[in-house]
Every structure is written in structure tokens, then in C-alpha cells.
Amino acid sequence: MASGQKQQQHLPNVPRWTPSPPRRQARGDAHDEEDAESALGASSSMRSTDEASFPFGSGRARSFPFPLTQPSLEISVVAAANGTAGSGGGGADGPVAREKSLRRADEGVVVSWEDLWVSAAGGNKGGRVPILCGLNGYARPGEVLAIMGPSGCGKSTLLDALAGRLGSNVSQKGDILINGLRQKLAYGTSAYVTQEDVLMTTLTVREAVHYSAQLQLPSAMAAPAKRERAEETLREMGLEAAADTRIGGWMHKGISGGQRRRVSICMEILTRPALLFLDEPTSGLDSAASYHVVSRIARLARREGMTVVAAVHQPSTEVYGLFHGLCLLAYGRTVFFGAAAETNQFFALSGFPCPSLMNPSDHFLRTINKDFDKDIEEGLNGETKMTTAEAIDTLVNSYKASAYMEKVTRQIADTREAGGAVVKKEWQASFLTQSLVLTKRSFVNMYRDLGYYWLRFAIYIMLCLCVGTVFYDVGHSYGSILARGSLLNFVAAFLTFMAIGGFPSFVEDMKIFGRERLNGHYGAAPFTIANTVSAAPYLALISVVPGAIAYYLVGLQSSFGHFAYFALVLFTTMMVVEGLMMIVASAVPDFLMGIITGGGIQGVMMLNGGFFRLPDDLPKPVWRYPMYYIAFHKYANQGLYKNEFLGLTFPSNQAGGSATAATLSGGQILTDFWQVEMGYSKWVDLAILCGMVVLYRMLFLAIVKLTEKVKPMIKGFRFRNTAQSVHVVDRGSGSP
Numbered sequence: 095m096a097s098g099q100k101q102q103q104h105l106p107n108v109p110r111w112t113p114s115p116p117r118r119q120a121r122g123d124a125h126d127e128e129d130a131e132s133a134l135g136a137s138s139s140m141r142s143t144d145e146a147s148f149p150f151g152s153g154r155a156r157s158f159p160f161p162l163t164q165p166s167l168e169i170s171v172v173a174a175a176n177g178t179a180g181s182g183g184g185g186a187d188g189p190v191a192r193e194k195s196l197r198r199a200d201e202g203v204v205v206s207w208e209d210l211w212v213s214a215a216g217g218n219k220g221g222r223v224p225i226l227c228g229l230n231g232y233a234r235p236g237e238v239l240a241i242m243g244p245s246g247c248g249k250s251t252l253l254d255a256l257a258g259r260l261g262s263n264v265s266q267k268g269d270i271l272i273n274g275l276r277q278k279l280a281y282g283t284s285a286y287v288t289q290e291d292v293l294m295t296t297l298t299v300r301e302a303v304h305y306s307a308q309l310q311l312p313s314a315m316a317a318p319a320k321r322e323r324a325e326e327t328l329r330e331m332g333l334e335a336a337a338d339t340r341i342g343g344w345m346h347k348g349i350s351g352g353q354r355r356r357v358s359i360c361m362e363i364l365t366r367p368a369l370l371f372l373d374e375p376t377s378g379l380d381s382a383a384s385y386h387v388v389s390r391i392a393r394l395a396r397r398e399g400m401t402v403v404a405a406v407h408q409p410s411t412e413v414y415g416l417f418h419g420l421c422l423l424a425y426g427r428t429v430f431f432g433a434a435a436e437t438n439q440f441f442a443l444s445g446f447p448c449p450s451l452m453n454p455s456d457h458f459l460r461t462i463n464k465d466f467d468k469d470i471e472e473g474l475n476g477e478t479k480m481t482t483a484e485a486i487d488t489l490v491n492s493y494k495a496s497a498y499m500e501k502v503t504r505q506i507a508d509t510r511e512a513g514g515a516v517v518k519k520e521w522q523a524s525f526l527t528q529s530l531v532l533t534k535r536s537f538v539n540m541y542r543d544l545g546y547y548w549l550r551f552a553i554y555i556m557l558c559l560c561v562g563t564v565f566y567d568v569g570h571s572y573g574s575i576l577a578r579g580s581l582l583n584f585v586a587a588f589l590t591f592m593a594i595g596g597f598p599s600f601v602e603d604m605k606i607f608g609r610e611r612l613n614g615h616y617g618a619a620p621f622t623i624a625n626t627v628s629a630a631p632y633l634a635l636i637s638v639v640p641g642a643i644a645y646y647l648v649g650l651q652s653s654f655g656h657f658a659y660f661a662l663v664l665f666t667t668m669m670v671v672e673g674l675m676m677i678v679a680s681a682v683p684d685f686l687m688g689i690i691t692g693g694g695i696q697g698v699m700m701l702n703g704g705f706f707r708l709p710d711d712l713p714k715p716v717w718r719y720p721m722y723y724i725a726f727h728k729y730a731n732q733g734l735y736k737n738e739f740l741g742l743t744f745p746s747n748q749a750g751g752s753a754t755a756a757t758l759s760g761g762q763i764l765t766d767f768w769q770v771e772m773g774y775s776k777w778v779d780l781a782i783l784c785g786m787v788v789l790y791r792m793l794f795l796a797i798v799k800l801t802e803k804v805k806p807m808i809k810g811f812r813f814r815n816t817a818q819s820v821h822v823v824d825r826g827s828g829s830p
């Protein structure tokens with residue numbers, strides 16, 4: 095008989111575990127009285143073995159094997175809807191907190207998932223590999239649900255699925271309900287702290303949090319209150335000491351990894367979102383910091399009626415004691431879902447008691463991690479000599495047959511029946527505030543990031559000195575016609591091409607935008623406006639200073655008006671290139687691929703700009719129509735040519751080194767030599783370039799908006815189509 099079956103046989107009637115004394119009682123930690131109180135409640139409500147003797151077996155509908163171990167777990171969905179959510183565990187902080195809260199407690203979110211399957215393309219014969227296998231569960235307001243399991247068991251995938259952020263190569267089947275309804279969470283109603291900390295490295299911790307507060311908190315909230323909220327949250331996350339340190343990145347070492355983690359959390363809890371997803375909130379933190387961070391999140395959850403779902407790796411006993419619920423996964427399957435404080439009992443009753451003096455969460459993970467099985471000579475369990483795979487099967491089957499599972503099913507059904515409100519975001523900073531704050535933040539970032547503009551500024555000065563000396567005092571000879579044309583084309587093509595240099599920094603900005611946008615901090619339009627406005631002064635500086643060096647060294651038309659036009663075209667064309675790169679970044683978010691793509695596009699435009707091949711010589715299909723008219727180089731070249739050549743005269747030829755009496759006017763050169771369209775003035779060329787600045791940014795905005803709208807539609811369509819084709823391959827056992 096398989097050892098798993100043996101376990102099944104003795105499970106229902108012969109529990110072999112004697113409950114250990116409540117962990118939190120023994121802790122004697124009075125640091126956070128509320129937490130200690132709730133954890134004590136949890137522990138002390140555990141019953142003796144006799145009282146807990148029939149947790150397994152079907153046919154025990156509506157019977158709970160144990161009392162719910164934490165007061166907050168008693169909160170029903172209906173209670174949540176009535177505004178009592180979160181008060182259970184919160185004890186003393188209830189009424190006070192509600193007064194402070196931005197949201198009403200009845201806006202709490204119950205998220206439940208039923209028969210949730212997630213699979214990725216791959217496996218043999220083009221099949222799909224399941225990542226999550228028919229999970230059920232729920233998370234409720236005022237509580238922290240921990241998702242635990244070995245690395246690669248699907249914790250992040252479950253969080254992604256619940257947050258609606260699954261990647262494009264995975265499919266999902268099953269129901270995810272928000273307050274019992276199938277609804278898409280509006281931007282800003284949930285926040286997700288991902289594993290990767292995507293932060294603006296040039297800002298100090300305090301600046302980052304304060305900007306975030308101004309961006310997210312409602313306009314109705316007074317500025318001092320916003321500042322106080324930011325400071326309070328900084329304190330909550332223990333960041334006061336590091337508040338004035340720059341976050342830092344690869345160039346400039348700043349705060350530590352654990353502090354970065356806390357900054358990320360800090361920025362997402364500023365608004366006390368109804369639903370908070372945390373992926374590894376304690377990674378990089380020592381045990382004391384982990385405890386304080388989780389305890390403060392738990393306290394906030396209770397106080398504000400927030401629903402918190404956190405994927406955690408290795409919580410200490412104290413941190414574990416702060417979780418209300420636990421979803422323990424093993425290779426995509428549920429090993430246990432229920433009150434965190436009951437897991438020990440479940441393991442013991444399933445034949446895997448936690449050795450004394452061992453951290454229970456360590457024990458759970460050790461029992462179900464089979465990644466290193468090959469290296470373990472003796473079976474996991476000394477008595478049973480079971481392999482880990484068998485242990486997982488035993489636990490999964492025990493759970494399926496237990497009243498815990500029954501309770502989850504019932505709770506989900508209750509949630510459906512109770513229904514609930516559609517979750518809406520009702521308040522936000524105004525469009526103007528968001529645009530202003532983002533502009534300021536972006537301006538500061540550009541100022542401090544040497545790679546954004548300053549490096550380019552230095553290179554431009556160097557390049558313009560080169561241009562100025564190569565074409566130094568170009569004069570008015572016949573040969574200077576070509577020299578002028580080449581120089582102006584170099585300015586319109588290569589100097590503007592250099593605007594590509596800021597792309598890596600812009601990609602970083604886009605990552606931050608992606609994170610903040612998904613969490614509903616602000617919209618795409620304020621981001622676009624802010625990026626454009628904040629970049630303008632730097633591009634103006636680059637156009638004027640290096641531009642003047644090249645312009646006056648070469649000796650182009652010396653009036654201020656002519657130089658101003660030259661600088662304006664340079665400025666506008668760089669703005670166009672930046673807009674083009676924004677579009678590229680929205681489609682190709684990797685900076686190396688983006689630079690190659692952007693460089694390629696500009697190369698094609700440059701080729702068709704009317705210099706390397708004169709307009710009349712361009713092959714008509716494609717290159718003349720439409721590429722020549724699409725290329726911004728055409729308008730930059732022609733504007734600069736008109737600006738320079740009109741008003742000048744040149745000798746018609748230089749045969750034998752002496753000019754003949756006949757001269758060529760600038761107008762003739764423009765029409766006959768450069769084939770410039772003379773039907774309109776240079777200002778029209780500049781206006782077209784300005785139009786392109788706007789158009790490219792509108793296109794960027796449209797792509798971002800369209801992606802936001804279309805992606806979920808495609809996903810929904812794909813999920814419907816692939817749902818039926820998911821192979822039911824058991825990841826745990828590996829058997830089909």
C-alpha cells in the first residue's frame with residue numbers, strides 16, 4: 095500500500111498532535127499591542143486535540159472542526175458590506191481609524207477565486223503546462239492572507255491572476271470575483287508591490303514618497319495633510335533615518351535593498367488601497383524589520399478595512415503569527431487554505447507534526463519542497479519514509495477531504511450569494527495637479543540623471559566644436575553651397591539623431607510609469623505632458639549653446655533671427671525624435687532593442703530626407719511617396735536651407751579658381767540645386783515639425799491607451815478559447 099494511502103487511513107480518527115502553547119503568548123512582545131492582542135486571540139482560541147478531532151471527511155456540511163481562530167476571521171462578507179469589516183482584529187483602533195480613513199469601511203473588497211487554472215504554453219507536443227491547478231480561496235477586508243510555498247510553486251502567478259496582470263503567454267480559467275461579482279478593478283482601487291523595486295533612483299526616499307503622495311492623494315486633501323500622510327507612512331515603514339538618502343541605482347549607490355523594498359511598499363500604502371497585493375514584502379529585510387513591516391501592514395489592513403494578499407517566502411514565527419489566512423501551495427496545488435493558526439494542526443493531523451522548537455513555516459516548506467529530493471537520501475518523514483512527492487499528495491488529498499476545503503467552498507458560495515458593490519475609485523488628484531507634480535518630478539530627475547541630458551549636452555558641445563572647425567568660416571564660394579548643404583543636413587540628421595541617447599533613461603521612466611499607471615497613480619496624459627514639458631528646457635539649452643558654437647564658427651547668416659530659426663528647428667526636431675522614441679519605447683520596452691529599432695527608423699527617414707538622394711531622384715513608390723513626406727528630415731532640411739540660402743548670392747561656378755561674373759541667387763540654388771519646395775515659407779516647415787511633435791506624442795498616448803483597452807479584451811478572448819484546451823497535468827506528481 096502506498097504510504098500516502100496509509101496516511102489517509104489513520105487521519106480522520108487518530109490525530110497524533112498535541113497543540114503546543116500559543117506562540118504569541120510565549121512571545122511576550124509588547125511592541126505592538128494591537129498585533130499582540132490579535133495574535134493572542136488567535137492562539138488562545140485553539141482547542142485541544144479532543145475538541146479538534148474530526149477535521150476531515152465529507153458529509154459534514156456546515157460543521158466547523160475548530161472555532162475560527164482569529165476574531166477577524168469571523169467577519170462575514172455581509173458584515174464587511176455593512177461596514178464592520180476589519181474591526182474584529184483591530185480591537186481598540188476601530189472607531190478612531192475609521193475617522194482617519196479615506197475610504198469608508200463598507201468599501202472593503204472581498205476577492206475570491208474558484209477553480210482557478212493558469213497554464214503556460216510549453217511542454218510536449220505544443221501542450222500547455224499548468225502553473226496553478228484548480229485553486230479556490232478568498233481574501234477579506236481587514237485581513238492579511240499569506241500565500242506560501244516553495245520557490246516556483248506559483249505564488250507570484252496567483253497574485254498576478256488575482257490582480258489581473260497575467261502575462262500574454264499564459265492562459266487562465268476559472269472565476270475571480272470581486273465582492274462576488276465578475277468585475278474589473280478600476281485603476282487605483284488596488285495596488286501591487288511587485289518583486290522588483292521600480293523606483294526613481296535620483297530621488298531621495300522622502301522626495302519619492304512625497305511626490306507619490308501628491309500624485310495619488312485627492313485634491314480635496316490639504317497639502318499639509320498630504321505631507322503628514324507621507325511622513326507618517328515613512329515612519330510606519332521605518333524609513334525616517336534613510337529619508338534624505340537618494341534611492342540610488344547602478345551609478346550611484348543609495349539605500350539598501352531592504353530599504354528599497356520598504357519604499358516600494360510605502361508608496362503603495364499611501365492611499366490605503368482597498369486591495370493590496372504584496373510579492374515578497376519582506377525580501378531583503380532582517381527578521382526584526384520583517385516583523386515590523388508586516389505588523390504595520392496588518393494593522394493598516396485592520397484599521398482601514400484593506401484586503402491584503404502577500405506572497406511570502408520564509409516568515410519567522412512572529413511574522414507568521416501576524417497572518418490571518420494562509421494559502422499554502424505546492425507546485426500549483428493547494429496544500430492548505432484556511433486560518434494561518436490552524437495550519438500546524440492540519441499538518442499534525444495529516445501525519446506531519448511540526449517538531450518542537452521548529453518554526454512552523456519552516457516545517458511546512460520543508461515538508462513540501464521536492465526540488466532537492468535527489469540529494470536527500472532518507473525520506474522526509476523519519477517514520478513514514480515518504481518521498482516529498484508522496485507527502486505532497488497526502489497533504490493535498492487530506493486537504494481536499496477536509497472540512498477546511500468545505501469551508502472555503504461555502505465561503506465562496508456565500509460571497510457569490512451575498513453579492514456586493516462594484517468597486518470604484520471615487521477620488522484622485524486632479525489632472526492639473528498630476529501634470530504639475532509629474533513635471534516637477536521629471537524635471538528634477540532629468541537634472542540629476544547625468545545620462546538624460548548632461549552627457550548629451552557635453553557630447554553636443556564637442557560635436558559642434560568639430561562641426562565648427564571642419565566647416566570653419568565656410569565663406570561664399572561656389573563650393574560653399576555644398577558645404578552649407580552638408581553641414582545643415584548633418585545638423586538636421588545627425589545632431590537630432592543623438593536625441594536617441596536619452597532612450598535608456600526614458601525606458602526607466604517608462605518602467606516607473608508602467609508600475610504607477612497599473613496601480614492607478616495617474617493617467618497616461620499627465621505623464622506625456624510632464625515628460626514633454628520637463629524635457630523642453632534641456633533641449634532648448636542643447637539647441638542654443640552647442641548650436642551657437644557650430645553656427646557662428648561656420649559663419650552662417652549672422653543675424654539673430656536666422657540663428658533663432660536655426661536653433662528652433664534643431665530644438666523642434668529633437669522634440670520630434672524624442673516623441674518617436676516614446677512611441678518606440680511603448681512598443682519595445684527593452685532599451686537595447688529600442689535603440690536599434692529607433693536608430694533603424696531614423697536611418698530610413700534620413701535616407702529619404704532629400705539630401706543623400708535629391709527628391710526628384712527618389713524612386714516614386716515607397717521612397718518618394720510616402721516616405722519622403724513622412725520623414726521629418728525633409729522639413730528640417732528644407733527649413734534650414736531656406737533660412738540659410740535665401741538672401742545670399744554665390745558665384746555660378748569656379749572654373750579655374752576664378753568666379754565668372756554670373757551669380758546664383760539663394761532662391762535659384764534652393765530650386766535648382768537642392769530641389770526645395772518653394773511654394774511655402776520656412777515657417778511652414780517649422781510649423782509642420784511642431785505638428786509632428788504633437789502628433790508623435792498623441793500617437794504615444796493612443797498606443798498606451800489602446801494597449802490598456804485592447805490587451806484585456808484579447809486576453810479575455812484568448813482565455814475563453816484556450817480554457818478548454820488546458821491539459822490537466824498534475825504539476826505535483828508530474829503524472830497526466
Ligand SMILES: Nc1ncnc2c1ncn2[C@@H]1O[C@H](COP(=O)(O)OP(=O)(O)OP(=O)(O)O)[C@@H](O)[C@H]1O
Nearest residue numbers: 214225244245246247248249250251252261263264
Ligand atoms: N509566463 C510564464 N511562462 C512560462 N512559465 C511560467 C510563466 N510564469 C510562471 N511560469 C512558471 O510557473 C511556475 C511558478 O512561477 P511563479 O513565479 O508564480 O513562482 P513563485 O512561487 O512566485 O516563485 P518564487 O518564490 O521563486 O518567486 C514557475 O515554474 C515558472 O517558471
